[in-house]
Amino acid sequence: MAQSGVRGEGTRPRDQQAGQLGWDESLYDGNGKPTGKGGDGPSAKARERSPRGGGSGGGGRPRRRRRILRWSASVLAVLILGTAGAGYLYYQHLNSNIKKDALNLGDEKDRAAKSRANSAGQTPLNILLIGSDARDTKENQQLGGARDTFGGVPLADVQMLLHVSADRTNMSVVSMPRDTLLQIPKCTDPTNGKVYQATIGRMMTNESLGRGGPGCTVATWEKLTDIHIDHFMKIDFSGVVSMADAIGGVPVCVDANIYSKDSSGHGSGLKLKEGTHPVKGKQALAWLRTRYGFEDGSDIARAKAQHMYMNSMVRQLRENATLSNPNKLRMLAETATDALTVDDGLGTVKKLYDLGNELKKVPSQRITMTTMPFRYVGARVEPTADAAKLFRLVREDIALDGKDKKKTADDTASKDPAAADAQIGVLVQNGTRTATLAAVHGRASTVAQRLVGKGFTKAAADTSTAVSEATTVIRYPSADLAGDAQRVAKSLGIPLSSVEKSTDVSGVTLVVGADWREGTTYKAAADDNKTPKSADALNGADTKACMHVNPGYTWS
Numbered sequence: 001m002a003q004s005g006v007r008g009e010g011t012r013p014r015d016q017q018a019g020q021l022g023w024d025e026s027l028y029d030g031n032g033k034p035t036g037k038g039g040d041g042p043s044a045k046a047r048e049r050s051p052r053g054g055g056s057g058g059g060g061r062p063r064r065r066r067r068i069l070r071w072s073a074s075v076l077a078v079l080i081l082g083t084a085g086a087g088y089l090y091y092q093h094l095n096s097n098i099k100k101d102a103l104n105l106g107d108e109k110d111r112a113a114k115s116r117a118n119s120a121g122q123t124p125l126n127i128l129l130i131g132s133d134a135r136d137t138k139e140n141q142q143l144g145g146a147r148d149t150f151g152g153v154p155l156a157d158v159q160m161l162l163h164v165s166a167d168r169t170n171m172s173v174v175s176m177p178r179d180t181l182l183q184i185p186k187c188t189d190p191t192n193g194k195v196y197q198a199t200i201g202r203m204m205t206n207e208s209l210g211r212g213g214p215g216c217t218v219a220t221w222e223k224l225t226d227i228h229i230d231h232f233m234k235i236d237f238s239g240v241v242s243m244a245d246a247i248g249g250v251p252v253c254v255d256a257n258i259y260s261k262d263s264s265g266h267g268s269g270l271k272l273k274e275g276t277h278p279v280k281g282k283q284a285l286a287w288l289r290t291r292y293g294f295e296d297g298s299d300i301a302r303a304k305a306q307h308m309y310m311n312s313m314v315r316q317l318r319e320n321a322t323l324s325n326p327n328k329l330r331m332l333a334e335t336a337t338d339a340l341t342v343d344d345g346l347g348t349v350k351k352l353y354d355l356g357n358e359l360k361k362v363p364s365q366r367i368t369m370t371t372m373p374f375r376y377v378g379a380r381v382e383p384t385a386d387a388a389k390l391f392r393l394v395r396e397d398i399a400l401d402g403k404d405k406k407k408t409a410d411d412t413a414s415k416d417p418a419a420a421d422a423q424i425g426v427l428v429q430n431g432t433r434t435a436t437l438a439a440v441h442g443r444a445s446t447v448a449q450r451l452v453g454k455g456f457t458k459a460a461a462d463t464s465t466a467v468s469e470a471t472t473v474i475r476y477p478s479a480d481l482a483g484d485a486q487r488v489a490k491s492l493g494i495p496l497s498s499v500e501k502s503t504d505v506s507g508v509t510l511v512v513g514a515d516w517r518e519g520t521t522y523k524a525a526a527d528d529n530k531t532p533k534s535a536d537a538l539n540g541a542d543t544k545a546c547m548h549v550n551p552g553y554t555w556s
Helices: 014-021 071-083 086-090 093-097 138-144 205-210 214-225 237-247 281-289 299-319 326-339 349-360 385-395 443-453 479-492
Strands: 099-101 125-132 156-164 171-175 231-235 250-254 275-279 341-343 367-371 374-377 380-383 426-430 459-466 473-476 499-501 509-512
Touching: 093 326, 125 214, 156 205, 156 214, 171 299, 171 385, 205 214, 214 231, 214 341, 214 385, 237 299, 237 326, 250 299, 275 281, 281 299, 299 367, 326 349, 426 443, 443 459, 443 479, 443 509, 473 479, 479 499
Parallel strands: 099 341, 125 231, 171 367, 426 459, 426 509, 473 499
Antiparallel strands: 125 156, 156 171, 231 341, 250 275, 374 380, 473 509
């Protein structure tokens, strides 16, 4: 990742470093810890830490009205550390603030293959944002309510996959409803070695967090989507409030006066007048947890409100000039690092700073927020065919805003002449495995024999490699083989848009995808790269987005 502008630690005495930043050194002790002597920085009182809840039972499930999406603070933390500057690297105590956990607790066989690099050697970045409902501290208990669940098994009530394109020109976010029913894979708790066997039936996806930790939620996502996840970030109730306070408010909009509270006491208590208003602290928490009062009162409507909040928060961070104030930046960094649990790959301030630099490259107008397409199964939901399509687009690094550069016949046709068919070596791989379907046995051999029958006598099946590819693709390693690869594509009826240069192969390689599970004639899909309407996409630059208020929750 980009590391420009990052100065190595310890290059000057610490008092000189602090003086250069304009920070008041009297507010810190010899280890860089806050002394609590004043200033507008964070309190020196140590925040309480509790071990992650574990096990598969006990505690009871908190009521729906006390759910909350906490992804916003996770993203905020990344963006803050990307804008704060290298000064934070001088304070080692920020590293000790960050809590760490294992990335993936699943078996190797359930893990997705790493994302392939593009022709420029760049790879996409996938980060799973997790919001925990843990009531494991007094502060979290007070904010989350449900006293009978104190110390119970935590649930991953917020799950959002943040995908940054390989060339860093666009970002896609996919949120999964917490009530999604799916099979959770086998997970092993890294702290005590306890094994949670793969579920036989389907469970709610939010229960994955209690099966060893966030690494099981990562494993669950990879098994469902076949998307390799590089990192995760987890945050809880208190983190949301502290981060919202630190940023100074996020503008949100409602199309009518709203009071989220019914006659039975259900609701977040959010009370706003019609129009756009900045929310922070507990009011921001109320916005993020509001279900009663937004649209149809479902978790899906709540997710829509959270998408709006996230987009507005990103814009606020990028446009707010007050972020140049050293004391405010110090407070943001303290809050961000103390609020997070991350995998080891993000476990230092420098790594978070580098990640922030990567995210800053994406303009707001190229950020697309979506919700996994679903259908109801009683009171729960399950993924639809549109969900599989959405996951494929992310997996193949296709921008969800539809603004990727389109290939044309003129810019894809190779000027390099192809060799004779009998002289072209082709390696055929079976990529028909999907998240829900096993690979078709012998598929590579079948297609290789078809090529031999067409005169490509050097075609051969690769039976040693098991891959997964949503759509059939032909890859070649260098420009001198482009013509050969396109000749193979033409002979099988595969579009030239499915021929690509890749550093992952050593010769012309045909991967038979899940879209060609049978037959010897390939039929390209007519519409395969448009974001499904059911994903309810929202653009990051949309400043006019406003939540619709249910008439039963208005006031005058």
